[in-house]
Amino acid sequence: xxxxxxxxxxxxxxxxxxxxASLVCGIVAVASCFFGIYAAAGxxxxxVGIVLSVMAKKQIPAGAPKGAATAGLVLSIIALAICTIVxxxxxxxxxxxxxALNQLGY
Numbered sequence: 001x002x003x004x005x006x007x008x009x010x011x012x013x014x015x016x017x018x019x020x021a022s023l024v025c026g027i028v029a030v031a032s033c034f035f036g037i038y039a040a041a042g043x044x045x046x047x048v049g050i051v052l053s054v055m056a057k058k059q060i061p062a063g064a065p066k067g068a069a070t071a072g073l074v075l076s077i078i079a080l081a082i083c084t085i086v087x088x089x090x091x092x093x094x095x096x097x098x099x100a101l102n103q104l105g106y
Contacts, residue, residue, distance in 0.1 A: 019052075026073075029049060042080075047076075048076075053073035
């Protein structure tokens, strides 16, 4: 029996955790766009996702797959744009309803 058994331990790719975190932030930010006022959280998560994906792309060595970082960046940019529009629309609707109620004396 061979006592020199040495299983191969997978190498950790630097930046992979940041890439996955940016992907999760992008997914949650896109999901929050559909819940009106929670679009404000989507704006924050979109910005965090962009920062994390840029940091991940800098840390991942050349030749290593960067798909998760790229997907996180794209999702975060899309979520940031949509959440900003939804948030502005919600605040505009709130202001219009509030103004109408004030004119009616409520």
